[in-house]
Amino acid sequence: MTEKRAQFTTRLGVIATTVGSAVGLGNIWRFPFEAGVHGGGAFLLIDLFFIFIIGVPVVCAEFIIGRHTGLNVRGAFRALAPGKPWGIVGYLGLLASILILSFYSVVAGWTLEYIYQSLTGFGGISSVDGLHDRFDGFATSDWRPLMWTLIFLALNYIVLSRGVQKGIEKMSNIMMPLLFVILVVFCINSLRMPAAGEGLTFLFKPDFSKVTPSVMLGAMGQAFFSLSLGLGCLITYSSYFKKDTPLLKTAGIMASLDTLVAILAGVIIFPAVFTFGMEPAAGPKLVFEILPSIFMHLPGSMLWSTLFFILLFLASLSSTISMSEITIAYMTDEFGYSRRKATICNTAVAMVLGAVCALSFGALSGWTVCGLTVFNLFDYLSSNILLPVGGMIISIFVGWVLDKSIVRRELIGKDSGVRPWMVTVVVACLRYVAPACIGLVFIYGLGIF
Numbered sequence: 001m002t003e004k005r006a007q008f009t010t011r012l013g014v015i016a017t018t019v020g021s022a023v024g025l026g027n028i029w030r031f032p033f034e035a036g037v038h039g040g041g042a043f044l045l046i047d048l049f050f051i052f053i054i055g056v057p058v059v060c061a062e063f064i065i066g067r068h069t070g071l072n073v074r075g076a077f078r079a080l081a082p083g084k085p086w087g088i089v090g091y092l093g094l095l096a097s098i099l100i101l102s103f104y105s106v107v108a109g110w111t112l113e114y115i116y117q118s119l120t121g122f123g124g125i126s127s128v129d130g131l132h133d134r135f136d137g138f139a140t141s142d143w144r145p146l147m148w149t150l151i152f153l154a155l156n157y158i159v160l161s162r163g164v165q166k167g168i169e170k171m172s173n174i175m176m177p178l179l180f181v182i183l184v185v186f187c188i189n190s191l192r193m194p195a196a197g198e199g200l201t202f203l204f205k206p207d208f209s210k211v212t213p214s215v216m217l218g219a220m221g222q223a224f225f226s227l228s229l230g231l232g233c234l235i236t237y238s239s240y241f242k243k244d245t246p247l248l249k250t251a252g253i254m255a256s257l258d259t260l261v262a263i264l265a266g267v268i269i270f271p272a273v274f275t276f277g278m279e280p281a282a283g284p285k286l287v288f289e290i291l292p293s294i295f296m297h298l299p300g301s302m303l304w305s306t307l308f309f310i311l312l313f314l315a316s317l318s319s320t321i322s323m324s325e326i327t328i329a330y331m332t333d334e335f336g337y338s339r340r341k342a343t344i345c346n347t348a349v350a351m352v353l354g355a356v357c358a359l360s361f362g363a364l365s366g367w368t369v370c371g372l373t374v375f376n377l378f379d380y381l382s383s384n385i386l387l388p389v390g391g392m393i394i395s396i397f398v399g400w401v402l403d404k405s406i407v408r409r410e411l412i413g414k415d416s417g418v419r420p421w422m423v424t425v426v427v428a429c430l431r432y433v434a435p436a437c438i439g440l441v442f443i444y445g446l447g448i449f
């Protein structure tokens, strides 16, 4: 990470920035569509298990490594285990972050298109079917999604290269609570829809007959993706934490807020899905087809819709900044690149891969690997494989290799309220529970046996 980046001065700043990285399209777009594809309630339950039982301890592990060393991913592992291969997490992180940035930018580009559509009243379309067709037409057309993807990456570039993250972070301190308020308003609206009961049953009532290995793998991937976990993003962020930032508490608050936003998104989407007679398993397009139909039924629809998509765009930007920072920090440290040059490299690769992802709904929809389009492949590979593998390595490292006195010192700190038994629980999770659960889900989910 850069010297330019200020240390977080307030506790609220720490929370706001980590939550800013965590909350994004992962909660509002990815969670509802994955839950829809994987049958709802049971998916949510497994997701919650992975967030709180596995995720929180692994978030702590990233925080411990980051704050103790005060370095980026590569430097941190080099300092803690010189000459050992643990730094491989850095390479995994590099690969995953660029894959995620590529497909993420396509969806962030959709939010830009929707800001434009909201301002122009969705071309006067007022029927639910018309709005769905309009999204389909847009996503499968070639140049518009491509154009928005490139524009989004250019905006990401401008923010990163000018080093104006601080401005963005300040802005997200205001925007995030606003996004939250808006989500609550939309929730209340959705709860009044005719098929609200059906939607809530789908989301909250676990049907264990639907739990297959691939549902478990999907839920694990969603948990890691949503927490920005497994590729060293949080190691980098926590290297800027102060010594008195309570790590366990910060991890807990971050996971709770992140989960809350995802659940709110689910409560907004599923009642509408059933009310408008849509298929919950519609995949990545689900949320973008449903939202305009929801807004259409609100008084002042254009205003709501514009405001919502601007906020969603900003939430995406604060997430892409956090994932880009990994590659940028890596290149500036490893190859001595200037920040500008590193940002150009990051953006150039993301633009090429992002273009392929953008076209994979249209012109390149025939390019598939194991039945997945490039867009879906990047998502699947990074979320379901690379992030959990990274998380597993990090948890084994902190659980087994890292000196326990460091773990204790970092977790207990100064008046963090953490008792010694809590440290024992976290360490036990990192040693046994997390590696075992991740390993088992892999073995079953990938059909290794």
Ligand code: TRP
Binding pocket: 021, 022, 023, 024, 025, 026, 027, 100, 224, 225, 226, 227, 228, 229, 230, 231, 233, 319, 320, 322, 323, 387
């Ligand atoms: N967590 C973010 C979201 O839900 C995405 C994200 C940001 C991310 N940084 C990351 C995912 C690092 C994995 C790793 O939208």
